[in-house]
Amino acid sequence: MPDTNEYAATFAFVDADSDGRITAQEYADLMHRMGDSCTEEQAQRAIEAMDRDGDGLITLEEFALYMADNGD
Template identity: 55%
Template sequence: MADNSAYAQTFDLVDTDDDGRISAEELRDLMERLGEPVTEERAAEAVRALDSSGDGLISLDEFARFMSERTA
């Protein structure tokens, strides 16, 4: 299990509506601010790829798991 606290600050920057989940829209907005715009469809695909619970959103647990796998 990933250490969520290591990724909580970054997660909070993306979770702009503070609901504890990252939506495709929030991900798309982040990518646009970073100068790497993505389509709505691509953002939705990325969320589906990380969403292990099937709720259509990325939780902190799902985000931390993804981030820890990428840095391992």
């Protein structure tokens, strides 16, 4: 398992409400803040790619695993 500390700051930046989970809406909001257009469907697909337990939310652990598996 990758070190979650390595990804904690990035995760916290995306987790706008600081509840320990990233939603598709938070992901889409980040994309918009970065100047990228992101539809609700695109955001949902991105979350699904990271979501290991199928609950529709991304935890720090899931985020770290995805980042480590995909070369950051």
